[in-house]
Amino acid sequence: MPRICRETAKIEHNWTAKNNYPKARCVKMKKYGRKTRDIVFFSAKNQTTLCVHTPQARRYAKLLEEDTRIRSYEVNHPLDAAWIARIDRVGIRGAYLQTQWTTDFVITDQDGGEAVREIVTADLLGKHAEIEKLELSRRYWKARGIEDWRLVLTGEAE
Secondary structure (H helix, E strand, C coil), X not given: CCEEECCCCCEEECCCCCCCCCCEEECCCCCCCCCEEEEEEEECCCCEEEEECCXXXXXXXXXXXXXXXXXXXXXXEECXXXXXXXXXXXXXXXXXXXXXXXXXXXXXXXXXXXEEEEEEEHHHXXXXXXXXXXXXXHHHHHHXXXXXXXXXXXXXXX
8 A cells, every 4th residue: 555755865665574575765846845656566576665755666667577688777866965066066956956866667687787767747847847857867867878768758747
């Protein structure tokens, strides 16, 4: 059953004995204090419980679970503030550079290569604020040496 939680950098969900699942790590990409719906599920590929915040991210995680080219993936990967400070600031508002962000998916393929995927709905692509956030993510991962950065475009809103 999905859970509602407040935005924090990390939340550890303790499971009851009847579930017997490992702890799930949840990290938010929205601003602190905004409520989101947590979708918690067990990932056979990662052998752990994961937490995403949208049905679109859950559907994408299901695709990754079925893809034999993928060794593992991480959801809601936190961006390191020290690396954010190194990226080019042109076109990104200063407040975004001071905020804790996460990337939707960091994927490791069978050969050890890494890729990044950000989930975005078509209606949000028209908003300047969303484009700034995505550009911040793209620049961050490029600075970290990951060139395979892409959007997963969904047609429906959250």
